[in-house]
Amino acid sequence: MNKLDTTKLKDLKSHPLFKDFPKELKSPKCFIPIQTKIDQIMYSDHKHATVKGFVSCKRCQYKFQKKREYIKSLGFKDMAQFQMWQKIQTIMLQEKDFILK
Numbered sequence: 001m002n003k004l005d006t007t008k009l010k011d012l013k014s015h016p017l018f019k020d021f022p023k024e025l026k027s028p029k030c031f032i033p034i035q036t037k038i039d040q041i042m043y044s045d046h047k048h049a050t051v052k053g054f055v056s057c058k059r060c061q062y063k064f065q066k067k068r069e070y071i072k073s074l075g076f077k078d079m080a081q082f083q084m085w086q087k088i089q090t091i092m093l094q095e096k097d098f099i100l101k
Helices: 006-011 028-042 051-056 058-074 079-094
Strands: none
Touching: 028 058, 028 079, 058 079
16 A cells, blocks of 8 residues: 655645634644543543433533534534544544655
């Protein structure tokens, strides 16, 4: 498998979903700290057997709202944009031949 050279990536068009991203979100190096912060926000000392239980829990809904606010403060327009960014970052981190220069 060929190694990906990041110097050639500058010439490529960006996907419209990621057009207005802040520069720090474009770097894969920021993914783990952001994901860690979200995990800390969503950490709970209890579990729910059903989705209905999660939706009716005020503590969990407060944490979910805090997560949305944090994601908005990072510069994401909506959850779909965040989830797409998260998916791409995960693929890049798992790719063994992906080299950052």
